[in-house]
Amino acid sequence: QVQLVESGGGLVQAGGSLRLSCAASGRGFSSYAMAWFRQAPGKAREFVAGRGWSGFHTNYADSVKGRFTISRDNTKNTVYLQMNSLKPEDTAVYYCAAKTGSTEVVPDRYEYWGQGTQVTVFS
16 A cells, blocks of 8 residues: 655746655555656646656656656655646646556556645746
C-alpha cells in the first residue's frame, strides 16, 4: 500500500516555472513506476510524464517535451515534476500516480493516486 501526497502547485504567469513534489509513504516506493497526470476542467485525465522504478526510463507527453522534467529520489520516497516555460494550456489539477511494472500512459493502469494539486497559468 502506498499513499501519495502532492504539493507545489500554485498560480504562475505564462513563461514561469513550478516544481511539483509527490511524497510517498508506505512500503515499496522504489519498486513502483511513478507518473504525473493532469486533468483540466471538462477534459479527461491525461498522461504528462512517467519514470520507471529504476529511474532510467522516462517518457513524456508530446505537449510537455522539452519543458517538463520528471525525476525521483528513492532515498526520499519522492517524485518531482519540474515545469518550465509554462503555458495557459498547462492549467489543470496535477496528480501523482504509482503502479507496479512499467510506466504506462493509461490512467486506469495505475493503482495509487494522490489527491491532486492545482496549477494555474495566466497570460
